[in-house]
Amino acid sequence: MKAVGRFIVLDGPSGVGKTTVASRLCARLRDGGWAVHPTKEPSRTKLGDLARHGTDEYRGLTLACMVTADRYYHLEAEVRPAVAAGKVVVSDRYLATSLVLQRLDGVSPEFIWTINRYADRPDLVIILTGDPIRSRDRAAVRGIHSRFHRGGVEAGHIENELYGQVANELTAAAWPVHRHDVSDQTPDEVVSALWPQVLPLLP
Numbered sequence: 001m002k003a004v005g006r007f008i009v010l011d012g013p014s015g016v017g018k019t020t021v022a023s024r025l026c027a028r029l030r031d032g033g034w035a036v037h038p039t040k041e042p043s044r045t046k047l048g049d050l051a052r053h054g055t056d057e058y059r060g061l062t063l064a065c066m067v068t069a070d071r072y073y074h075l076e077a078e079v080r081p082a083v084a085a086g087k088v089v090v091s092d093r094y095l096a097t098s099l100v101l102q103r104l105d106g107v108s109p110e111f112i113w114t115i116n117r118y119a120d121r122p123d124l125v126i127i128l129t130g131d132p133i134r135s136r137d138r139a140a141v142r143g144i145h146s147r148f149h150r151g152g153v154e155a156g157h158i159e160n161e162l163y164g165q166v167a168n169e170l171t172a173a174a175w176p177v178h179r180h181d182v183s184d185q186t187p188d189e190v191v192s193a194l195w196p197q198v199l200p201l202l203p
């Protein structure tokens with residue numbers, strides 16, 4: 001029988017807890033016996049690093065095209081082969097990030113959708129939202145390297161709101177979206193709250 005895995009993405013504002021929750025979710029999947037492939041966007045490649053660390057130099061349309069080129073490479077080189085090998089791929093950031101950050105950078109949603117037209121639709125898109133003050137504080141403690149995340153709490157509010165809007169936009173485009181407000185939950189509590197969405201999808 002051909003092995004087919006799953007593609008799950010976690011998205012949301014900086015500091016909301018994506019990386020932490022993704023890592024705990026992967027641990028829970030591994031404990032349950034599933035083969036897991038944790039990954040992230042921008043990808044861990046030269047192109048991905050250029051985008052991640054280049055947000056001061058590259059802006060607007062240029063950055064939109066760079067992160068999308070990285071997304072296609074990530075899909076081709078990493079996500080699709082892992083899914084084909086029966087793994088559960090968990091990506092920290094994906095298209096929702098572009099729909100939020102590139103829009104904040106002045107790029108139209110139409111253009112972002114158009115260039116992402118061939119990006120695979122995941123089996124589940126988890127959008128985490130939370131208190132912007134808390135997220136900003138956590139991101140600051142961890143360390144910020146992106147132009148988008150240097151704005152204060154007001155910018156955090158806008159980013160959080162936009163993720164909510166983008167969750168609706170993706171749902172309208174028939175993407176399977178689950179939005180979760182992390183509130184004051186611990187990372188393990190967040191994973192437990194998400195588990196009922198994840199479990200029925202698993203191979």
Ligand SMILES: Nc1ncnc2c1ncn2[C@@H]1O[C@H](COP(=O)(O)OP(=O)(O)O)[C@@H](O)[C@H]1O
Nearest residue numbers: 013014015016017018019020138142185186187
């Ligand atoms: N639910 C949580 N409660 C308390 N601290 C958290 C929680 N989630 C994440 N953190 C902490 O906040 C910081 C940012 O979390 P991280 O997972 O890197 O966020 P993101 O990937 O969304 O930017 C990290 O230091 C992490 O340990």
Ligand SMILES: Cc1cn([C@H]2C[C@H](O)[C@@H](COP(=O)(O)OP(=O)(O)O)O2)c(=O)[nH]c1=O
Nearest residue numbers: 014041042051052067093097098101146148
């Ligand atoms: C995936 C993605 C990243 N980026 C850029 C800007 C982000 O700040 C940066 C990656 O985010 P990063 O700062 O690594 O995220 P976090 O704060 O959650 O750890 O890459 C985009 O502009 N668009 C995208 O679609």
